[in-house]
Every structure is written in C-alpha cells, then in structure tokens.
Amino acid sequence: MASSTTPEHQQLAQAVNDGVSAINAASSTEELRTVVSALTGKKGAISSIKSSLGKVSDVEMRKELGQLVNEALTSLQSIADSRSQQLRAGEFASVIESDRVDITEVAMSARATQRRGRLHLVTQATERLEDVFIGLGFQIAEGPEVETDFYNFEALNMPPSHPARSMWDTLFVESDEPGSVVLRTHTSPVQIRVMQDWPPPIYAIMPGRVFRKETPDATHMPVFHQIEGLVIDR
Amino acid sequence: MKILLSILREMADIPSDPEAVSLALNSLGLAVEEMVIVGTPIEGVVTARIIRMEKHPDAAKVTRCFVDAGDGVERHVWCGATNMSEGDVVPLATLGTTMPNGMNIARRGILGIDSEGMLCSEVELGLSDESSGLLILPKDTPLGISPFEALGIEHDVVFDLDLTRNRADCWGHLGVARDLAAHFGVTLRGPRVEAVTSGAASSLPVEIIAEENCASFSITHISGVTVGESPRWVAQRLAHLGMRSINNVVDASNLVMLETNQPNHAYDASVVASFRVRLAHSGETLVTLDGQTRQLHTEDLLICNASDDSGVGLAGVMGDLHSEIAPTTTELALESAWFSPDPIRYSAQRHGLRSEASVRFERGTDPNGWSLAAERFVTILKETCPNVVLHASPSVVITPYCPQSVPVDVSASSVERLLGVRIEVTRIAEILSSIGFDSRIDGDSVKCVVPTWRPDCAQEVDLIEEVARHFGFDNIGKTIPNSTVHGRLSNMQQRRRALRRVLVGLGLDEAMPSPFLASGDLSRIGLSEDNVLHLANPLVADESILRTSLRPGLLRSLKYNQSHRAPKIGIWEIGHVYPKSDQQLPDESEQLAILVAGGDVETSLMQWNAIYDALSVGAQLDQSRVPAGLHATRSASLTRGKKIVGVVGEIDPVVLDTLGIEGRVSVLEIDLSVILNEEPKPVQARDINRFPSSDIDLAFVMSDEVPAVNLQRALRQAAGKRLVRIDLFDVYRGKGVAEGSRSLAFRLRLQEPEGTLTDSILAEVQQACVVAGEKIGAAIRA
Known part of the structure; x- marks a missing residue:
C-alpha cells in the first residue's frame, strides 16, 4: 500500500484549502457560523467526499481516507474556533468602546452619591461601649425612663434626706402621690430591676437616657446618657 | 466648689506646685474640673513715675512720657492713654518683657523716636477684663518694684472641684486641706487663729423653741468694731472664690464660711441683743437681704429678736434687711448654728433662695464648728479693727437633737473583702487617724469615732471608702472580672441593631430630639393631649410635658432644616414615649418614627417593606382607620387584628401648613415594643423548582x-x-x-x-x- 495521491486525496486537500479560505474570509461571527455549517454540514464538500468513500475498493485506502476526512474536519473546526474568537473580540471591542463613560462623571450622579444614613453620635458611642462589655462577658440591661421613687432612690440606699432627691436635681412627674414618680436621675434603678428579675450570676451593663434638672451649658444637659455596670457572682 | 491654694497652704504645708496638688486632689476623689492660675507677676514690669509729658506736633493721638523707674535713668515712652498726669506712678513694661498676651516689648519708634517700653493698663497686666486707661498706683509707691507687689496682689491658684454629694466637709477649705495634709503626710494647722484677748464675759440671751430644727445655736459678742473696707487680700480671695466684697465685717463672715464650712451671720448687737429661734407664724413676712418680701411658711425656721419677737433672719438661708450691719455698727452678735439639713433645704426651695449658707446646711455642717469660726472671724477682723474685743462666755445652746460623734468599727477583713487588697490593721488606723477619726486598734479591727464634720460616715462601708481613698485607688490595682455568663445582646437588642442598620442603609439619619414638649405641641399636629404626663417641676414651661409621640420632635427638626436650606432630609428616631396609664408608671414603650421631607406614601411603604423583610414581621394595611394627624386619604394603620402596631403614609397637609413645612412629608411609625420582641422565623432555603x-x-x-x-x-x-x-x-x-x-x-x-x-x-x-x-x-x- 502506497500513500499515493488519489483523486479523493486531491479533492479533500482542495476542500480543506477552500474551507480555510472561507473561514478566514468570514467578516463576522454571524457569517462565520454560516460558513462553518456549510463546510461541516451534510451537504458540505467534505461530507460529500466522506459519502463517496464507499466507492473506494481498497480497504486500507478507504480507512486512510476516512481518517484523513475526520482530521480535516477537526482541523477546520479548530481554525474556525480561533477565527471566531478573533472576530468576537473585535465585535465586543466596538460594543465596549461605544459603552465608554467618564467614571468620575458617573461618580457624581445622584445614584452613585446616594449616601448611607448616619447613626447619632450617642448611639455610635453606646454600641461601641456595649461591644467592649459583651466581649468581657457582659449582657445589656434596660429599664423604664420614668421611674418610681422606690427604684430610683429608696432601693439604692438614698434616704429621703439625700440632697440628690431634692427638687434641685430631680425632675418629678405629676402624680396622685407627689414625688413618687420621677424621671430617672441615673441608670441605677435598672440594677435593682435586674437583681429582682435575673438569676445570678449577673454580669450586666445598663446604658441609657437619664434626666437631671440642669440648665443646659457646655458641660450640663437636662437629658443625657449614662452607662454603668453590675457584677454579682460568688 | 472653688478652692484657693493660698488658703490651703496657710492650713497645711502642702506643695506649692499646682500640678502636684491637682493630682493629689484627683486621686483623693476630689475631682478638679478646672484649675486657674491668677495674679502671676510679670517679669520686667516695674513701677515708674511720670516725670514730664510732651506732645509731638505730628502725633496728636499719643503722648511722649518721660519716666523714672527708680534707677536714675530717664526713659522715653510713647503712650496712647490719656488718664495720666505728671507725677503719677504707673506700671512700666521694660524692654524685653513678655506680656501675658504673648506680646514682646521691643524698641519701637514713632516718627523716628524710639519708645523704651510700654506703660500698662490693668487689662494688659491681666488683672482685669476691662480698664479705661493706665493703672495709676498710689503716689507714695516705691519705684522700680513689681506693681503686683505694690498692690499686694497674691499669686494664687483656683481649683474648681466637682465634689461628690457625700463630701459636705469639703465645702470649706478646711476639709480639703485635711485630706491633702493626710495625703502629703504633713500636719494640719487649720486656719490661722490669733490669740485673741478675751473681753469681759458677755452672754447675749438665746432661746430655742424649735429644737428639732435648730439643734445647736451660739451667739458670740464682739465689740470694738469699725465698719470699713476689707484688706485687699480678703477682697481678692473672696473675688477668686466668686463672692463680692461688701465691707470688712460681712467679708470676714463670708471668708470664715468658705474657709471652715461654718455659715455664720453677724448682727448689729445694738439692734439685736437677745435671740429666739422658732418656726414662723402663719402669715408672717420677712424682708430678706436681697430686698425681697418673703411670705413665710409655718415650717420655715426663723431667727428672732427676742425683745419684740420680730424675725431677723430666715434660719440657714438669709438674714433680714433691717438688722444688716450699718456703717455705724460697733458691736456684733455673731450667730453660728447647726440646723437640720432637710428643713433648710425645704425652706430654700420654697423661697427659691439657694444661698451659700443654705447649700452648706443642706449637706450637713459640723455642730462643733462654731468656736473656731468665731475665733477666725475675729482674727480676720483684727487687721482692720485693731481694738476688736471677743467677749468671753458666749451663749451656746446645745439641744439633745445635736448630732453626736458616732462610733464605727472597721475590720481589716471587711476592708480586704470590699477592696480586694490586704491592708494591715495598723495602716487602717493610721489612715483614719490622719483625717481626724479617733482610732484605736482592737485585734483585727479599728474602733473609730467619726468626727462630727463627717456626717456622711455612718457605717463601716463609709470608712472603708475613706481607707481606699487614702490608701490610693492606684495602689489597689485593677482586675477585670472573669465573667461566668455568655456576653451577648438579647434577641430584642440584636433586632434593634439590625433595624438601625436597615434605616441607615435606606439613607436615613438618626435624630435624638428632646423628649420634653410644650403644651400645645401635640394638639398642633393633630394628636391628643388627654393622655400626657406633666412634669411637676419643669426647667422651663416649654419643656413641661412628656412626649406621647416621636412626631413633634422630628417635625421640628424638619422645619429647622428647611429653614437652613436642607429642604429634603430623611430622619428617624428610636425612643421612648410616655403616655399616661392607670398605673403608677406611664405606659412607656419604645417607638420608631421615620419622617422624610419630600417623601410620599410610597416612600413610607418602601421603608415598611424594607423593615418587615429584614425583621420578618408582618402587619395589615388598614386604610379605614386613618391615624390622627396623618393625611386622611393617603395613610393607613398597620394592624394585627384589632391591635394597631404602627402608621404609614403622609403627614396631614393642614399640619404641615401650620408648621410651615413645605412639600409632602412621609411618615412611618412602628411600635417596637411589639415588633422587636418577636422571635424571627428562621429563614428556609429551598431547591429551585426545575419544572417549567x-x-x-x-x-x-x-x-x-x-x-x-x-x-x-x-x-x-x-x-x-x-x-x-x-x-x-x-x-x-x-x-x-x-x-x-x-x-x-x-x-x-x-x-x-x-x-x-x-x-x-x-x-x-x-x-x-x-x-x-x-x-x-x-x-x-x-
């Protein structure tokens, strides 16, 4: 068996040559797709060679030609793939170019400059303080801002004669029993409530709003925030 | 409370370095809020006499002064002031002097003629905030000395202390000096008291009727007084301590109070020579020193002239106008008493009259402080009245209600248990003795007698605090407790934080307006005022109501922003409201309100969507229940069955018009006491359904x-x-x-x-x- 050049060989070489030229001549991915399907399709030149192989009587020759046809198809497909990539890159390059923006201009747009809201400074400070204590194994206790005299003073060992109980410092709420309801002057009443409600051990901090009868100035406010802690353990 | 270093150093040999003293005060728990150095002499400023003055034809506004600073050199100084004359002694800042304002005195010229210094005013020397020309000194002032020395101006340091409630004794310099003396290990001398020659015995009669209120009362008879100006140092010290100089008698009385914490009052003994202390009668009036006629209450304690039973002073608060010291007064009756704190406080409150005396009585004075006060008073007076006589046998009435020294035992084991540090019993005794507690060691304990100037020390724990202060908090060291619980936010607190993040993510800012409202603030925006609570003692009428809604505060903020060119802001608040309830305490709850100027109903629904999505909560929109104060056709209640958990929509345009807010305002309010306390449903993941x-x-x-x-x-x-x-x-x-x-x-x-x-x-x-x-x-x- 000689690897001779049969008419089939020549036809195949011609078909491959024509195919490569057609692939290279395609000017868009769209056109390429048509070219490729024409080349490799059932009615394509290569397919017709393949179908004519049955007429080759030499078995060895038929085998060789069959293999050559398959190789030709594979190589055409691979040439087409790389041409396709090339064309696609070129096509997207123009799409991308037509999409061009000035990033700094977009950065000034209403949507891009839509800002996040801000937490109040007191909230920011409170959360940071809470986090420190949470890290130390503390829990956060809260309580009412309007309190009874019992929780705000009496239960904290502040006898009726304690100066802090006087009208000068405490804001009182009008009630049936005058003086019995106050705006808490400190967060300490929460300690009492925690001790009543939580089983020990207790590791707690009490942040919150408190009230004093103070005229506002650089260092005083009638409403301000405190944080205090309580530990009860054996 | 203002404290002067000069007075402290007269009482004990504590360091002169203000920083060292300030450090000591802070470590003793007497927090220094502010430290001001006053009357610092300026190096290079000397007294000089103006020998002659000339005008320069080309410089109409300034004068050429030729001065003699006592060194025989005639100096030429240009001067812009006009109040001086030839022969006057004035302060001269010589070349090279750095003035308190930082200015350097250099050779400067006008019209080519150099000035060899600067003549100074009080402002330039830092002695006053205003002056109208040069400081003119007395003509006989020696030349070439510091004008500060010439004027007897003391270099001093004012400490402004932020005292804790319990330290009544530190309302006088003596209490502070006692702590510092113990701290620095030096002897406490106390205020300087001269051996005053006692005059003939003279006991002015005293009668106490209200013994419970006036537990002790003393009257000291003093004669040989001439009323006049105070010595400069007295006036100066009073000024530094925030009091005005009146005359030598009143000033001595005030200074004694500031030094010893013993309020006292000097009566003209020719007007009041016998005393009665009683409760005021119904309908009785008194004209106090400030010129006001006071309608007395039957619980007000009154000092009376026993001869006619007329009031001469509202006890512990203020004297009356008629028995005031007159220029002709020569004899004094000096009152020094111990009044019960509570009645004095109530009296001061009733009359809105908080005096230096009442503040001290309210906190508790030393029932044994009267004799030192009288002696110090006479010592100060002696500088201006060399012939002053302190009569022997003062009238002193001590009732059974007078506080006694209290015995308290302190055990070393209690100290260790409370402070977490072992302090030897000998050291405990030493510390307590050093601040005037009579201490005797008995085994593991110290048996103490609490001095009468420390009414705050009633129990062992109070004395342990004293031990801790003087042992030094820094020496106790610190240990961070090893928590045995799991540190975490509760479910509700986690959800509140998540909510805050959602809100800031929506571009909304947190606001924190005052929770106090004025009457009418709620009704103006269409909300009821029937369920509001009033403050019994508001600071101002505009802040007399506790809010029942967060809306008024946020609306005020929107209005303020609109008036300041921020027409479209979105703000929110998470805060408490306090509507009246039928219980003792109000129906307090935590609420969220979001208001957006320029937002509409869709804005608020978008916010509600974001919130219920983030927090896994739900509610129905019920437009048939239009919430008060909201736009009648563009708002709804958020309901759960019959319960309303919030409102959504827009603010009533009538309300906006009333408030002068422009455009629409969206509103979303949610009752967080309901929403945050829910356990969120766990999020479930599902496969994507692959069927068409x-x-x-x-x-x-x-x-x-x-x-x-x-x-x-x-x-x-x-x-x-x-x-x-x-x-x-x-x-x-x-x-x-x-x-x-x-x-x-x-x-x-x-x-x-x-x-x-x-x-x-x-x-x-x-x-x-x-x-x-x-x-x-x-x-x-x-």
Whole structure:
C-alpha cells in the first residue's frame, strides 16, 4: 500500500484549502457560523467526499481516507474556533468602546452619591461601649425612663434626706402621690430591676437616657446618657 | 466648689506646685474640673513715675512720657492713654518683657523716636477684663518694684472641684486641706487663729423653741468694731472664690464660711441683743437681704429678736434687711448654728433662695464648728479693727437633737473583702487617724469615732471608702472580672441593631430630639393631649410635658432644616414615649418614627417593606382607620387584628401648613415594643423548582372603593398552591374603564411543585381566578 495521491486525496486537500479560505474570509461571527455549517454540514464538500468513500475498493485506502476526512474536519473546526474568537473580540471591542463613560462623571450622579444614613453620635458611642462589655462577658440591661421613687432612690440606699432627691436635681412627674414618680436621675434603678428579675450570676451593663434638672451649658444637659455596670457572682 | 491654694497652704504645708496638688486632689476623689492660675507677676514690669509729658506736633493721638523707674535713668515712652498726669506712678513694661498676651516689648519708634517700653493698663497686666486707661498706683509707691507687689496682689491658684454629694466637709477649705495634709503626710494647722484677748464675759440671751430644727445655736459678742473696707487680700480671695466684697465685717463672715464650712451671720448687737429661734407664724413676712418680701411658711425656721419677737433672719438661708450691719455698727452678735439639713433645704426651695449658707446646711455642717469660726472671724477682723474685743462666755445652746460623734468599727477583713487588697490593721488606723477619726486598734479591727464634720460616715462601708481613698485607688490595682455568663445582646437588642442598620442603609439619619414638649405641641399636629404626663417641676414651661409621640420632635427638626436650606432630609428616631396609664408608671414603650421631607406614601411603604423583610414581621394595611394627624386619604394603620402596631403614609397637609413645612412629608411609625420582641422565623432555603412555569396575565376592573389587596388575596386563594408569585404590573384609570373604577392587571406565575403544568390545569386556575374576582365585584377585562 502506497500513500499515493488519489483523486479523493486531491479533492479533500482542495476542500480543506477552500474551507480555510472561507473561514478566514468570514467578516463576522454571524457569517462565520454560516460558513462553518456549510463546510461541516451534510451537504458540505467534505461530507460529500466522506459519502463517496464507499466507492473506494481498497480497504486500507478507504480507512486512510476516512481518517484523513475526520482530521480535516477537526482541523477546520479548530481554525474556525480561533477565527471566531478573533472576530468576537473585535465585535465586543466596538460594543465596549461605544459603552465608554467618564467614571468620575458617573461618580457624581445622584445614584452613585446616594449616601448611607448616619447613626447619632450617642448611639455610635453606646454600641461601641456595649461591644467592649459583651466581649468581657457582659449582657445589656434596660429599664423604664420614668421611674418610681422606690427604684430610683429608696432601693439604692438614698434616704429621703439625700440632697440628690431634692427638687434641685430631680425632675418629678405629676402624680396622685407627689414625688413618687420621677424621671430617672441615673441608670441605677435598672440594677435593682435586674437583681429582682435575673438569676445570678449577673454580669450586666445598663446604658441609657437619664434626666437631671440642669440648665443646659457646655458641660450640663437636662437629658443625657449614662452607662454603668453590675457584677454579682460568688 | 472653688478652692484657693493660698488658703490651703496657710492650713497645711502642702506643695506649692499646682500640678502636684491637682493630682493629689484627683486621686483623693476630689475631682478638679478646672484649675486657674491668677495674679502671676510679670517679669520686667516695674513701677515708674511720670516725670514730664510732651506732645509731638505730628502725633496728636499719643503722648511722649518721660519716666523714672527708680534707677536714675530717664526713659522715653510713647503712650496712647490719656488718664495720666505728671507725677503719677504707673506700671512700666521694660524692654524685653513678655506680656501675658504673648506680646514682646521691643524698641519701637514713632516718627523716628524710639519708645523704651510700654506703660500698662490693668487689662494688659491681666488683672482685669476691662480698664479705661493706665493703672495709676498710689503716689507714695516705691519705684522700680513689681506693681503686683505694690498692690499686694497674691499669686494664687483656683481649683474648681466637682465634689461628690457625700463630701459636705469639703465645702470649706478646711476639709480639703485635711485630706491633702493626710495625703502629703504633713500636719494640719487649720486656719490661722490669733490669740485673741478675751473681753469681759458677755452672754447675749438665746432661746430655742424649735429644737428639732435648730439643734445647736451660739451667739458670740464682739465689740470694738469699725465698719470699713476689707484688706485687699480678703477682697481678692473672696473675688477668686466668686463672692463680692461688701465691707470688712460681712467679708470676714463670708471668708470664715468658705474657709471652715461654718455659715455664720453677724448682727448689729445694738439692734439685736437677745435671740429666739422658732418656726414662723402663719402669715408672717420677712424682708430678706436681697430686698425681697418673703411670705413665710409655718415650717420655715426663723431667727428672732427676742425683745419684740420680730424675725431677723430666715434660719440657714438669709438674714433680714433691717438688722444688716450699718456703717455705724460697733458691736456684733455673731450667730453660728447647726440646723437640720432637710428643713433648710425645704425652706430654700420654697423661697427659691439657694444661698451659700443654705447649700452648706443642706449637706450637713459640723455642730462643733462654731468656736473656731468665731475665733477666725475675729482674727480676720483684727487687721482692720485693731481694738476688736471677743467677749468671753458666749451663749451656746446645745439641744439633745445635736448630732453626736458616732462610733464605727472597721475590720481589716471587711476592708480586704470590699477592696480586694490586704491592708494591715495598723495602716487602717493610721489612715483614719490622719483625717481626724479617733482610732484605736482592737485585734483585727479599728474602733473609730467619726468626727462630727463627717456626717456622711455612718457605717463601716463609709470608712472603708475613706481607707481606699487614702490608701490610693492606684495602689489597689485593677482586675477585670472573669465573667461566668455568655456576653451577648438579647434577641430584642440584636433586632434593634439590625433595624438601625436597615434605616441607615435606606439613607436615613438618626435624630435624638428632646423628649420634653410644650403644651400645645401635640394638639398642633393633630394628636391628643388627654393622655400626657406633666412634669411637676419643669426647667422651663416649654419643656413641661412628656412626649406621647416621636412626631413633634422630628417635625421640628424638619422645619429647622428647611429653614437652613436642607429642604429634603430623611430622619428617624428610636425612643421612648410616655403616655399616661392607670398605673403608677406611664405606659412607656419604645417607638420608631421615620419622617422624610419630600417623601410620599410610597416612600413610607418602601421603608415598611424594607423593615418587615429584614425583621420578618408582618402587619395589615388598614386604610379605614386613618391615624390622627396623618393625611386622611393617603395613610393607613398597620394592624394585627384589632391591635394597631404602627402608621404609614403622609403627614396631614393642614399640619404641615401650620408648621410651615413645605412639600409632602412621609411618615412611618412602628411600635417596637411589639415588633422587636418577636422571635424571627428562621429563614428556609429551598431547591429551585426545575419544572417549567407559566405566567398568566389577568386584568380586572374594580371599584375604587375596594382595596387592591382584596383582589390580590382572592387571586392568591383561587390559584392555590401552584402560585409562585403574583405581581400587580399595571393600574389604569381612564378611557374604557368606568368612572370610579380602575383596571388592575396582575401577573401570576404558576408552577407544579412536582411535575409539569398542563394546559387544562392552567385553564382551570384562570377560570377559578375569574370567578374569585367576580365574587368581590371585580370583572375580568375582555
């Protein structure tokens, strides 16, 4: 068996040559797709060679030609793939170019400059303080801002004669029993409530709003925030 | 409380370095709020006499002064002041002097003639805030000395202490000096008291009727007094301590109080020579020193002239105008008493009259402080009245109500248990003795007698605090407790923080307005004032009501921002409201309110969506219940059955007009006491259904009277378990749709949970939807 050049060989070489030229001549991915399907399709030149192989009587020759046809198809497909990539890159390059923006201009747009809201400074400070204590194994206790005299003073060992109980410092709420309801002057009443409600051990901090009868100035406010802690353990 | 270093150093040999003293005060728990150095002499400023003055023809506004600073050199100085004359002694800042304001005195010229220094005013020397020309010194002032020395101006340091409530004794310098002396290990001398020659015995009669209120009362008779000006140092010290100089007698009285914490009052003994202390009668009046006529209360304690029972002083608060010291007064009756703290406080409150004396009595004075006060008073007076006589045998009445020294035992083991550090019993005794507690060691304990100037020390724990202060908090060291619990936020607190993040993520800023409102603030915005609580003692009338809604504060903020060129802000607050309840305490709850200027109902619904999505909470929109103060046709209540958990919509345009706010304002309010306390449902993940889905579009015509949600609900029910999602994609009013109705187009996505959707099922669902629509009066659009 000689690897001779049969008419089939020549036809195949011609078909491959024509195919490569057609692939290279395609000017868009769209056109390429048509070219490729024409080349490799059932009615394509290569397919017709393949179908004519049955007429080759030499078995060895038929085998060789069959293999050559398959190789030709594979190589055409691979040439087409790389041409396709090339064309696609070129096509997207123009799409991308037509999409061009000035990033700094977009950065000034209403949507891009839509800002996040801000937490109040007191909230920011409170959360940071809470986090420190949470890290130390503390829990956060809260309580009412309007309190009874019992929780705000009496239960904290502040006898009726304690100066802090006087009208000068405490804001009182009008009630049936005058003086019995106050705006808490400190967060300490929460300690009492925690001790009543939580089983020990207790590791707690009490942040919150408190009230004093103070005229506002650089260092005083009638409403301000405190944080205090309580530990009860054996 | 202002304290002067000069007075402290007279009482004990503590360091002169203000920083060292300040450090010591802070470590003793007497927090120094401010430290001001006063009367510092300026190096290079000397007294000089103006020998002659000349005008320069080309410089009309300045004068050429030729001065003699006592060194025999005639100096030429240009001067812009006009109040001096030849022969005057004035301060001269010589060349090279750095003035308190940082200016350097250099050789400067006008019209080519150099100035060899600067003549100074009080302002330039830092002695005053204002002056009208040069400081002119007495003509006999020696030349070439410091004008500060010439004027007897003391270099001093004022410490402003932020005292804790318990330290009543530190309202006098003596208490502070005692602590510092112990701290620095030096002897406490106390105020300087001269051996005053006692005059003839003279006991002015005293009678106490209200013994419970006036537990001790002393009257010391003093004669040989000439009323006049105080020595400069007395006036200066009073000024530094915030009091005005009146005359030598009143000033001595005030200075003694500031030094020893013993309030006292000097009466003209020729006017009041016998005393009675009683409660005021009903209807009785007194004209106090400030010129005000006071209507007395039957619980007010009154010092009376026993001869006619007329009031001469509101005890512990203020003296009366008529028995005031006169220029002609020569004899004094010096009162020094111990009054019960509470009645004095109530008296001061009733009359809105908080005096230096009442503040001290309220906190508790030393019942044994009277004799030192009298001796110090006479010592100070002696500088201006060399012939002053302190009469022997003062009248002193001590009632059984007078506080006694209290015995308290301190055990070393209690100290260790409370402070966490072992302090030897000998050291404990040493510390307590050093601050005047009579201490005797008894085994592991110290048996103490609390001095009468420390009414705050009543129990062992109080004395342990004293031990801790003087042992030094820094020496105790610190240990961070090893918590045995799991540190975490509660579910509610975590949800509150999540909510805050959602709100800032929506671009909304947190606001924290005052929780106090004025009467009318709520009714002005359409809210009821029937359930508000009033403060019994508000600071100002505009802050006399506790809020029942967060809305007024946020609306005020919107208005303020609009007035300052920020017309469209979005703000929120999470805070408490305090409506009245039938219990002792109000119905306090935590609320959220969001207001957006320029926002509309859609804005608030978008916010509500974001919140319920983030927090997994739900509520129905009920437009039939229009919340008070909201836009009647663009608002709804957020309901859970009958319970209202919030409101959504826009602020009533009438309210906005009243407040002068422009544009629409969206509002969302949520009762967080309900929403945050819920356990969120765990989020469930599901596989993507890989069976095909189909969309059907259905448009219905329905009366405007029926809410769209009714139709949506009906369609949901009709489509059943195959419904994956339902969207309202078009709303149309106009041609082709009857007046008063609108077309609502829904897109339903349908999918079988298992298997492929068949055309017959689709047709079945579509038919069921049409029927369901008809049932609620919605006709399918052809």
